[in-house]
Each structure stands twice: as structure tokens, then as C-alpha cells.
Amino acid sequence: MVDTKSWLKYQKSLCREISDTSTMIFQAFFDCMNFTSWFFLSFVLLILSDVIRNRRPRNFPPGPWAVPLLGNIFTGVDYKTMHELAQKYGPVFSLRRGSERMVFVAGYKMVKEALVNQLDNFVNRPIIPLFHVILKGLGISMSNGYLWKKQRKFANTHLRYFGEGQKSLEKCIEVECNFLCEAFKEEQGRPFNPHYIMTNAVGNIISSVVFGHRFEYSDPSFRKILELDNDALLLAGSAQAQLYDAFPGLMKYLPGPHQTVHTNYREIMTFLNREIEKHQEEWNPDDPRDFIDAYLSEMEKKVQAEIDRVVGQSRLPTLTDRPKLPYTDAVIHETQRVGNIVPLGLPKMASKDSTLGGYFIPKGTAVTTILSSVLFDKNEWETPDVFNPEHFLDSEGKFQKRDAFLPFLAGKRVCIGEPLAKMELFLFFASLLQRFTFRPVPGKMPSLEGVMGFNNSPEEFRMQAAPR
Structure with missing residues (x-):
């Protein structure tokens, strides 16, 4: 019969030896590991x-x-x-x-x-990193859901006819045909490269529809835009540029054709923005000349059309109308988000020793929440740097709440005036848009840059309110 105490003593001794041996093996392993070994x-x-x-x-x-x-x-x-x-x-x-x-x-x-x-x-369209940097998920080609449906419907409606006297697209093309034939005739039978003449002609059809005018084939600024676009399209199809789509976080810091693609499209966007700003200064809602004018008019009346349909003109809007005015509500919320009125919340204080993000916060430490980082969080908003009411609309055009919408703070210290402010915002906004059409003073567009103090307020500006 085995002595129990001796057996237990033996077992403990054996375990100790195994433990010591394992420790020695691991110690020897770590001792022989150099930088290369660890890297491997x-x-x-x-x-x-x-x-x-x-x-x-x-x-x-x-x-x-x-x-x-x-x-x-x-x-x-x-x-x-x-x-x-x-x-x-x-x-x-x-x-x-x-x-x-x-x-x-x-x-x-x-x-x-x-x-x-x-x-x-x-x-639906997936995020294509190479183009998302510029287009940010907007426009007919890159948007999804409700935004895409509205954009496509608008384009289908307004691309059929445009400009003075509702000239047809066929007439526009016929006019450009004459310019194209004249350009070919000027070459007098000599060898020439037709690439940019043809590209200019095709571009002029789009320009006539969108901008309301064409560009001469000798125009250096438009020729440069065509060259930038052509080069970008060629580079976008290269294997090197495709690397950006696979590893955008890394590739954005490295040189390569993707950088040229982004630079080219930024210049093109600058050109387009100049055309849009010129249209905004000269815009007459009663006489749309082209696609941009029609789009500006549509931007003006989207909220107004919804208010007219639900409320009409015989009475003022009430809070009971709000559930039936999802787009109006979405515009109000998006205005608050982009307005970023209180970028930094009032400081709080840790009432006891706490842990935040894995860090120790001692009792009595002041803590400030950066609200602007929430309202423009790239992980929460599809197009954080762009005014986009569709942030608050689902695929069916119904209003949807967003957890990251925190203009009034959150928690026990949430702004006590939030309910009152929400009522004011809705009733003031809906009532004014019901009765007036607002326009900038010609040639004096208000600045979108805020004046920074404790809060973020707009620069002083003047506008026109035309009764409807």
C-alpha cells in the first residue's frame, strides 16, 4: 500500500521540476530571440x-x-x-x-x-475609395437609397429640355455639329489629331445642358479640364491606382498615380464650383437657363413643396404636422449638425475616480466633450463635411433619428432648453419657408465660415425674402 503523504510529496516535487524546466525552456527561448526573430x-x-x-x-x-x-x-x-x-x-x-x-x-x-x-x-453602389475622396458618396453615380432616387428622378425630368425657349437636345447637337465640321475644315486636309476636338464637342453638349453655354475649341481653360479628366480616367484604370482601393489608409500617404487622380479631380471640382457660384449670383428662379439653374430652384423648393402639400397656405404649420414633413425635419436637423453652434460642451467634473478609454480619471478632474467631433464623425455620418439632409432620411424618405446627433449634449446635463428649442426651430423654419423664398443678395453670397467665440455663429449678412 502506497503511503499517501509520500505520494503527494512526490507529485509536488514532480510538478515543481516540470514547472522549473518549462520556465528554463521559455527563458532560453526568449533569450535567443533577437529583433529579427521577433519580427519574423x-x-x-x-x-x-x-x-x-x-x-x-x-x-x-x-x-x-x-x-x-x-x-x-x-x-x-x-x-x-x-x-x-x-x-x-x-x-x-x-x-x-x-x-x-x-x-x-x-x-x-x-x-x-x-x-x-x-x-x-x-x-446600391459600394464605397470606391479612389473616387470617394472627391465625390464623398454624392451625385447620381455614387449615392444610394433615397438620395439616389431623388437625384435620378430630377435628372430624368430636367435633362429632356433646358435653356431658353425649351430648346431640344437635338437642336443643341445640330449647332455643335456645325462647329465641329468647321474645326475639321480648318485643318485643310492636313494630318491632325482629332482627339480633343471630338472631346471638346462632346463636352460642349454637356456644358450647354449644365452651364447654359459652350466653350470655344481654342479655350485653354476648358481644354485643360478635358486633359485633366482624360488623364485621370486613364490612371484610374491602372493597377497602381487600384492599390489605393485595397489599402486607402496606407496609400494616401504614399506617392503614386492615385495622387494625380485626386489632384486632377480637385482642379475639375474647382472649375465646376466657379460655374455654380456664377449661377448663384445671376440666378433668376423665374427664368431657369440650364440644369444648374433648375437644380438651384429645386433646392429652394424641396421643403416648400412638402409644406405646401401637407399644410397649404391657409394656416400656419403646427407641431402635429411635423411627422408628415420628414424632409423639412431632416433639413432642420442637418442645419443644426453643420451649423455646429456649440463645438465644445461646458466642462463637467469627475465626481469620483473613473476610467475612460482605458485611462484613469481622478475625482475632481475637469472633462470637456468635443461635440463638433461627434457631429462630423466620419464613422457616424456618410458625408460628414457636406450638407446632406439625407443623413436623417431612410431609403423610403422617412425621417430617422441618429444617435450621433448631439447638438444639445446628452446625459443628465443635457440642455434643459432642448424641447423649447426644437419647437422654435421647427415652427419658425416651417412658417418662414411657407411664406417666403429666400435668396442671397446678387454678388454677395453669405460666408459659410462661422465666427468663433464660445459658440460658433455666422458672420453678419444680408438676404432677400420674397413673399410667395
């Missing part, structure tokens, strides 16, 4: 983590093997390569750019299935 170990763990995290989902479309961390960035992005991949993997296949998976559809049968038979399933 970290790299292996990083790769393993990427492989596990980015495993192909069950029954996901097939595709070529993806390089850990990088994906299929070495696979060509041209259409010929896509054809070859479709031949190898079938009409529905996938690639990986960084950690993002992309599905490609080839052949009439599957393309029709995606775009026609399942048209509602594949209608």
Missing part, C-alpha cells in the same frame, strides 16, 4: 491571422488564390484579364483586394440575372 514571428502570426480572418465564405464564388494580406493585387484589372478569369472560374467569380472581396459577373445570362431579374438586389 510577428509576421507569421500576422499572416495566420489574415488567413483565418479572410477565409473564403461557404459557397462563395471561386477565384484565384489570394496572397495573404495583399489579396489578388497582382491580378490584372483590365477587361481581357477578366475574360480569362471567367473562362477559368465560370461566369461568377471573385477576387480579393486587401481584405475586401469583390464578385465579378460575366456573360449575358448571368449579367441579365443580376441587373434585370434581381435588379433590386444589386442596385
